[in-house]
Amino acid sequence: MANKNIEETFKLLVDLVSIPSPSGNTNEVITYVENYLAKLQVETKRNRKGGLIATLNGKDSSRHRMLTAHVDTLGAMVKEIKANGRLKIDLIGGFKYNSIEGEYCEIETSSGKKFTGTILMRQTSVHVYKDAGKAERNQDNMEVRIDEQVKNADEVRALGIEVGDFISFDPRVEVTESGFIKSRHLDDKASVAILLQLIKQIKEESIQMPYTTYFLISNNEEIGYGGNSNITSETVEYLAVDMGAMGDGQSTDEFTVSICVKDASGPYHYELRKQLVRLAEENNVDYKLDIYPYYGSDASAAIRSGHDIVHGLIGPGIDSSHAFERTHQASIENTAKLLYHYVQSNLVI
Template sequence: MTEKGVGAFVKTLDYVLEQLVALLNIPSPSGNTEKVIQYVESEFQRLGISYTLNHKGGLIATIAGQQAVPQRMLTAHVDTLGAMVKEIHPNGTLRLTNIGGFRWHSVEGEYCWIETSQGNVFTGTILTRQPSVHVYREMEKLPRTEENMIVRLDEITKSAADTRALGIEVGDFVSFDPRVQVTDSGFIKSRHLDDKASVAILLGVMKDIVEQGKALPYTTHFLISNNEEIGYGGNSNIPREVKEYLAVDMGAIGDGQATDEYCVSICAKDSSGPYHKAFRQRLVELAKEAGLYYKVDIYPYYGSDASAALRAGYDIVHGLIGPGIDASHSHERTHTQALENTFKLIQAYLHSR
């Protein structure tokens, strides 16, 4: 990436990072996303972008293009992994049930927030039921399963009755502290970059469209979905005029993967099967023409809002791109270069015919 290219993106990157940090610091596990949706809604209003709210609580923004048919739709999800109170133990600690596909070892030792049905928030720490090496000789052998994980509340509570007196009950939502950091070297470290990084990028794209005043060739919808982590965020409210549906979600990194923390990752196949061949090839050509750093990859244990839309029966051409993100569903990290490459590929796509 050239120095000139980085410099030209600085102002937009500042906005994307500002939005990303704000989004990351709003708890929004699937099923409890009203606050973060309200935040995005207020940003749409500030930018002067028309939108609607669907019955599931997601947002659909629309920018009119030179042609009303066919139409395009892009989606990114604002819901995250999280948990829910499953049980209150006799000693006042909590047992959790997970929301979304994470493994319990990835949240061991994490600070968390418990939100009651009355809207009160309490803090705690997620631990195993044998956390002390000075007491439990073989603590490392304890399986990290739902049954063996607890929340230690930061309140004086010695019984289930004490905990219930705080207003905490079964069914209360639990969010993980994202611990957001943006480093001088350009890395963004946080939980829930999946998929708030993509939501921030889409906000940057929409802001750029509004400010540049250059009409898109086709009317385009932007769906901010709020149930992707549990499988049905973007599988509804797709106008019948939509032909191409592009999910913007993280690119997974690991052994055998081509994706890294600096690229825009273009998905060829995930657990749902291949993405549309011609659409994927066109995205690759657009990336090449724009001189972007990209990788084509396969995500073996992954599904997106685009694949959910196909399973729902929509007759669409579907694709998936996104910034490369390390340690997905754990302590995630990406780089500003990945944000830039993803932003510019979306920009190139939206202005292409």
């Protein structure tokens, strides 16, 4: 079985989504992953961008594999301290302002102080603003209401808050009795949890993989360049483990592993895709093939940066991506099972 303990995976995932890590401010969550792997006696190192690379040696060290999942998330940054003591924000990552309206948030200053707040429309009160519901959700109309007694910009600055401070969103994580987990930032911390559990299983079962395999926990994927470096010249296959996108016209659902055949960067490697399908069918893994029209991955970033690799993309199906996300334990388990068999399979070329 690929994932012997879904409860352990969910616990790990709850821990991960509860650690704020917008792109550009990921040291705390990378340290968490680093410590987790250290307990398993797995060799790791950080790259200069702040990502983490774990190495598991295989029978063949002349040809390598790399698997990646990203731990950075969507977030925001203080753009302006307004005269009314509230904050104008600038978005980090590709999402819309309407998806964070009414969300609780945390502001972290450069000195490490943390303050809570709420992201609101400036025209929220229906008792004051006649057209509150019609106003555009954008940078000019949305602001952070800080949970401190501040009435002007000087009082905000006295707290230590300044332009450039990071803002993270409350994940509101919840695991239901029906097997769902709903939370912000399942993209891509669900896949990080799956990879960490896979590494643990490989160690516990003393699995000898056919090829030396690297696990890159990248930290800049949401801004386009998390996994485009630290790829050895011996690396043949590069598999990104990221979320499967759901919506009208999509095949992906919350109960299967999604195998991406094409996204905005173009088709993924045909032979690797066929191998993933074959492994799924031979091992009773429920899967869906899909195209993600407005999507890019660490694997496509690696291709764009010029690496001569075979690239692929799979992941659990995540509903309402870049908003209030949700997936089911069945999707987590199917993704884990496919990865378990993949790392023990032969290269496609």
